[in-house]
Amino acid sequence: MPGDLHSDDREKNYADDRSTAEGAGARHVVPLRAKQRIEVGLLGATGAVGQHFVRLLAEHPWFHLTWLAASERSAGRRYGELPWRLAAPLPEEIAALPVHMLRAGSGPELVFSALDALVAGECEAEFAGHGHCVVSNARSHRMDPCVPLLVPEVNPEHLGLLPRQREEKGWRGALVTNPNCASVGLAVALAALRPFAPRRVTVTTLQALSGAGYPGVASLDAAANVIPYIDGEEEKIETETQKILGTLKDREVTPHPVTISAQTTRVPVLDGHTEAVSVELGKPATREELLAAFSQFSGEPQSLGLPSAPLKPIVTHTRADRPQPRLDVESYAGMAVHVGRLRPCPVLGWKFIVLSHNMVRGAAGAALLNAELLVARALLTSLHQTNVTASAGR
Ligand code: NAP
Numbered sequence: 001m002p003g004d005l006h007s008d009d010r011e012k013n014y015a016d017d018r019s020t021a022e023g024a025g026a027r028h029v030v031p032l033r034a035k036q037r038i039e040v041g042l043l044g045a046t047g048a049v050g051q052h053f054v055r056l057l058a059e060h061p062w063f064h065l066t067w068l069a070a071s072e073r074s075a076g077r078r079y080g081e082l083p084w085r086l087a088a089p090l091p092e093e094i095a096a097l098p099v100h101m102l103r104a105g106s107g108p109e110l111v112f113s114a115l116d117a118l119v120a121g122e123c124e125a126e127f128a129g130h131g132h133c134v135v136s137n138a139r140s141h142r143m144d145p146c147v148p149l150l151v152p153e154v155n156p157e158h159l160g161l162l163p164r165q166r167e168e169k170g171w172r173g174a175l176v177t178n179p180n181c182a183s184v185g186l187a188v189a190l191a192a193l194r195p196f197a198p199r200r201v202t203v204t205t206l207q208a209l210s211g212a213g214y215p216g217v218a219s220l221d222a223a224a225n226v227i228p229y230i231d232g233e234e235e236k237i238e239t240e241t242q243k244i245l246g247t248l249k250d251r252e253v254t255p256h257p258v259t260i261s262a263q264t265t266r267v268p269v270l271d272g273h274t275e276a277v278s279v280e281l282g283k284p285a286t287r288e289e290l291l292a293a294f295s296q297f298s299g300e301p302q303s304l305g306l307p308s309a310p311l312k313p314i315v316t317h318t319r320a321d322r323p324q325p326r327l328d329v330e331s332y333a334g335m336a337v338h339v340g341r342l343r344p345c346p347v348l349g350w351k352f353i354v355l356s357h358n359m360v361r362g363a364a365g366a367a368l369l370n371a372e373l374l375v376a377r378a379l380l381t382s383l384h385q386t387n388v389t390a391s392a393g394r
Pocket of ligand 1: 043044045046047048049050070071072073074075102114115116117119120137138139179180181210211212213214358359362363
């Protein structure tokens, strides 16, 4: 029986979650020793998402951030000379790094991208063409039929698109993307309901200001207000979710047939996208069965014990006033998807609230988890000669 998120649980970080998973007898990846950490680069290192990457990579057990790039506005300066907007301290080692221009072929094999979508399309393709493995946040390539739109708990098999990508694009490297910050929470929640065949969904989002980047929405527009429009967001939620839940066959993803109608709003919350979801299921289910489906949902990151994987992808709440962004979004290091207020819907059958951290589960943390899966499956060229990956789950 699912329970509320207890205060002890809220204080867990991913390391605690991981040790608990191992204690429960889960399969896990052989941890890399510190001296074996894989060098990684970061495109768009100076932006809102870029800074979260820096924060999360500072203590990452597998990855070592050694190379940064951004626009010509920032290139040529030390990272520490540029504005740092997070409460977490900027690590001295990173502050001393120079910021480079975006030049494919320079930097490590594995690069994360937090680039503005206006430049990400061309730039990421160029990096992949030069042999980099690009793990991107940007929307530019998400719906490309050759590019995995990956949520490791939901569709790890979509990495099967990479051989086709290499053939069709002629890239020596690879490109993997994570979903839009509002698509990921919905996709994880609906993945848990796949046994009950979701058919039709309505979702209304209340999205945090940080989702608009920096400086984002003007304070005079945002304060004490709700803005009922986010450019392109509704289409992304509707189509990305179908692709994520889709079926891979013969190197092609057939989108899931669920019909989704999204309405998106921007609200004066700092971090955390809340979503009010109604769903029509193709198979009958009781409330207890649905709660169990949410709370028992798990995937390859959990069985492999990947460093950024939360113990449980979905945290269920039974208190009527939860989840809330301010109280819940940082738990499980921002990587859990929160589901609460499950109740009958007189129109579609069932309705509930979803909450996820747009800068972590919807951006930097999602990309880290994707890269960890690539490492675990030995999909980086430089890992072909090493013995650091798990044999499980390939
Ligand atoms: P942001 O704060 O505006 O940062 C954009 C980054 O791109 C900066 O590092 C910037 O470098 C760089 N850049 C901009 N124009 C460039 C150019 N012409 N050449 C080279 N670099 C350039 O945006 P963000 O919120 O961090 O978002 C980054 C990406 O992640 C976007 O594609 C966004 O859609 C996606 N995303 C965001 C969220 C979220 O919740 N914020 C969630 C999921 C995905 P300079 O500082 O040097 O200008």
